[in-house]
Structures are given as structure tokens and as C-alpha cells.
Amino acid sequence: MKAGKEQITSLQITFMVTIFEIGSAPLFLLGSHARQDAWLATAVGSAAGLPLLFLFFWIQSRAPGKDWTGQLKLGFGPYIGTILGAVYALYFAYESMRNVRDLGELTKLSLLPGTPMFLTMLIFIWTGGYAVWKGVAVVFRLPEMLLPVTLFMYAVVIAIFFLLKVPDYNRLTPVMENGFWPILQVALPDLVSFPFGQTVIFLMFWSFWEKKGIPIKQTLIGYLTVSLFLIFVNSVILAVLSAPIAAASEFPMLKAVHSLSSLRFVERLEILLSILLYVGLFVKMTMFFLCSVQAMAHITKKNGQVLDDPGRLADIWRFFY
Template identity: 30%
Template structure:
């Protein structure tokens, strides 16, 4: 009787990990939103100009292989998160610093996402509002939302993602109506051959945003039915990648490769071109909605991953206080790591994504898989 009451009245008290669950659909929504997230704001493969959609496709297809590595790893340790499987895999002493590294990676990535949102808002609609206010208020929302743990976040995804998708498709339909829309802008396809695009795409396009889905390794334990997860993981990568590809095709067709490369927030400038029947204009608000909800998925996913990893590492019973702590760290972290947006982007695309991402999201997981494979072989013998 007592237990029942506590279960109903305080669904999140007690051993929260046993109560919280996330359905497959929720995971799919959440992770697709996660893939789209900031990539939708920043745009991908600007340097590849009219071939940026190929750039994205290359990134997506290569990341499917990486995802196979992740899911294979998860299948060796069913029901365990990354932070729970690593000690079993590497032993306590080796795994601790690595998990800490991942926690830091997630935290910093969340900070980067918030910074990008802040910069977007600051340089488009609220030019005089301090960055810290924008990021701070956003983080307050994140903390409020994530205090309910995976479950709340999953449900939020269930509501927000359909809205997100709907607005995205609405924007695309509107973009079709723009005079300048011309698929000729996409030509010549691979004018310089495939090698330059390939060179740019590997590993950057794999790492951002697709490789970042390594956070999913921390959500597996909360899935309602512990079954094979590969299908769902592949599908969110595919859907996310295809949506990004279509988006970049739409944007190039409207803006032309030069402006696509020239604009910082190309989706926003493309949307500003929309004018339906001279009356329906200015859909900027829709883009802001897309961006805020995209960053919501991205930053939320990272914070949650970091919180779960932390609580699993230190064997805490709940993540609420961890989330609160992370939130308070991320706000200053997002502003102090770079003085200007240029510096922020430079650090991100010249150092963080090519090197740190590659190590944490490609090299280490493959290494883990090898070790797990060998262990399994030895164990079975």
C-alpha cells in the first residue's frame, strides 16, 4: 500500500531508474531531433557549396557504420549504459577517466549548442539582449524539463518533434513558392569530382551531427522493451540525414551555392525570401521555432547523457541534482570558451569536431568493440 502510494504520488522519487521508461517512438523522435538540432541552424558542408547535400549523404552513410559499432557494443552488454559497460569492459581504473572524458565531451557539446542558439537569437531577433540571459533562460527550461529525467524528455520529444517536423515541411512548401527557386543551382553535381567532397566529409560530416548520436548509448537502459535497437538507431540516422539533405537541397536551390556559403544562418535568409501572394510573408518566427526546438533536442540530449553518465559513474540514485549542477556549469561554460562567435566556430570546426570528435566518437568506440569482442571470445572459450 505504501509503495503504491509513493509510486503514484511521487513517480520520480525512490529508485528513479526503475520507474523511468522511454518508448521506442520517443527515442526515435528524440534522436532524430538530436541529429537535426544545431545542424539545421549552422547548415552542413558549406565549403562543398552546391555539393553539400552529397557531403551530408556521405556523412550519413558512413555514420551508419559507426552506429553499427555502437549498437553492437550495446548488444554485448544489454541493459547497460556506456558508463555501466565500460567498467566491465576496461576495468575500474581505466574506465573512470574515459567516462569522465565522455561526460566532459557531452557537457561541452551542450554548452556549444547553447552558445549557437544564443548567437543565433542574438544576431537575428534580440540583438541587444545579453547572451547570458538567452542561454540562462534556455538552461532554466532545460533543467526544469530534465528534472523529470528521460521520461519527461521523451514525452517532450513526442510533442515537440511532430511540431518541428510540421514546421520544417511547411517551410519547405513555402520555399517552393519562391521565385528564385531553381534546381539548376545544384549543378554541376560533383563538378570537381568526388574526391574533394569526400576529403571534406571524412571525418567532419560523420562527426557532426551524426557521430554525436553516441549519446544514444546512454539511453538504451531506459527503453521500454529491451530488444534489438539497431533498427531504430539506423532509422533515426537515416531520417535525420535525409531531412538534412533535403533541407540543404532546398536552401541551395533558393540561395544559390555562393550565398549558401556566404550566410551564417542560411535557413533564416532563405525563409526571408518567402512571399506567398504578397501577403504571407515573414516566416522568421517559424525558423526561430525550428531552431529553439532543434537546440532543445540537442542540448537536452547532451545534458541528459552527461547526467546519466555521471549518476551511473558515481552510482547516484537520481539525476535531478546532477542536471541542476550541469545546467549551472553550462551557462558560464558556453560563454567563456570563446570570446566571439567566429572564435567559437573556428574552434569547433577546426579542432573540436575533426580531432576530439574523431577520437571519442569513432576511434574509441571501435576500440571498445574490439576489446568486447575479444573478451567475449575468451569468455566463451
């Protein structure tokens, strides 16, 4: 991270919220325990995540110029706040490594089955580490390039499903067969915590906004875009595979795309989907990694200039790995 106060634009915030929340979510059937009502569970989880997001807005409004670690120190005092900040730094590091594991498994499953998984995971870690080294402003430029391409390619894949008349929306019936309570049980707290509750990381970045105040409108646009996208993707997965098959699959979206492999002109389409998932997983891994490094830099009272010194950067790498 570079010296001085970095800044991010409104568009970068909207794009980052969108691509971060998409992440690896299309890879799975969110709310699979709700069976054919999984898309409804996703909608409920999204709606339940909105009050949590407004809570984050309120927290940020208490100290607009501080990130989450600074707010913890302000609210709980320097000692307890530092301990809580360290806990969050470990949480961010843990979530980052979970995404690294997903990247490794996805690579082994779809692209490089003969390559040792630790090697591909190490490459992803070092690539993400380089992005973190360049700083917040550079990381937030990534979605400006990646999100339009990602959404376009998802649209192409889904359009192929509909052009070939593969989805059968009768597989989503009966709606609420067992009432609303099972849907609510699935949505709360699982879907609130993943993916919608992970917007907590933006408490680390809203203070970098180039304008005064909090980017509420920009964040909400990204959040609502992702919510509609995930609800739609879940319904497509269910309509293509049916609830029992989708729930039993490790990666339902890949299985749905693989079902098109018998058609010659769309053969190996799952590789395209894998690349799209790589983009989401890489952004998510990098963002969590950046949060963890930034939190530890504040806790140890080292500002962003520490990452410009290769010798001191090596010390940070040894702390995490």
C-alpha cells in the first residue's frame, strides 16, 4: 500500500461490491436444504442482509474517516479494541484461505487434474499478495475491467440454456410446499452470513471514498444487483438440474453447464464458467487478504508505507504463512 491517503471512486465501490458478493456463490446452490424453494431462501437471505448492511452504514457514520479497526479502538478502547481488531484480522485471513482452497479444488476438478493442488494454491496466494502490495486503489481498479466481462459471459452462458430450452421451471414447483418456516430456517443465519453478511469487509474501505460521507447509494446498487443475480442463477440451476440433483452435486452450476457437453458447438463450456468463477474467487480472496494485512498494519502501528519496503514486507509474509 502506497504512502498517503488512497482514494476510491463511486463506480469502483459499486463494481467491487457486485463482484465481491458474486464471488464463488454461483458455484453452489444457495439454500439447497430448501430444495425447490432455494431461490426463495436466497431472496429471504438477501432481504435479511439489508438491515445488517444498514447497521454497517450506521457504524461507519459514527467515525466516517476511520476503518473498522479504528472504529473498534474508538468504541472499546485501545486495549480491547486492539484485541478485537486482531480477531478480525485472523477472521479475514481465514476467509481468504477458504477462497484459496476453493480455487485449488476448482482448478483440480476442471482444468489441471494432474497438477498438485498446493502448487496452484501457492500461485494464487502470491498473485493476490502482489495485488495487496500495490494497495487499495489498485485492487479497487480490478472490477472496472473484470465485472463487465464477467456479467457478459454469465449472460452468454445463461442465454445458451434458454436458447436450447434446457430449463424447465416446473421443477421449481410446488412453491413453499412445506410452508414459509423451512425457507426461513435455511435463510437465517446461513445465507445472511454467506454471502450477504460478508459486506462487513467494506467497513475497512468506505473511509477511502473520494467524497465525504458514506457511499450508501453506491453500495446498495451493488448489493441489490448481486441479490437479483443470485436469485436468478439459483432458479436457473434448479430449472436445469432439479432440486434433488442440484442438492447432491458438489458444484451444481458446473454440473448444469456440463449437461450441455453432448452438444458439439458448446462442448467444454464448463471451462468458460470455471474462468468466471476464478475471477470471483480471486477478487474475494484478495479483498479478504487486503483486509487482514490492513488490520494487522493498524494493530502493529505500521502505516501503508511498510509495504513499500521489501525487507519489512517479508516480515509480514512470514507472519501470515
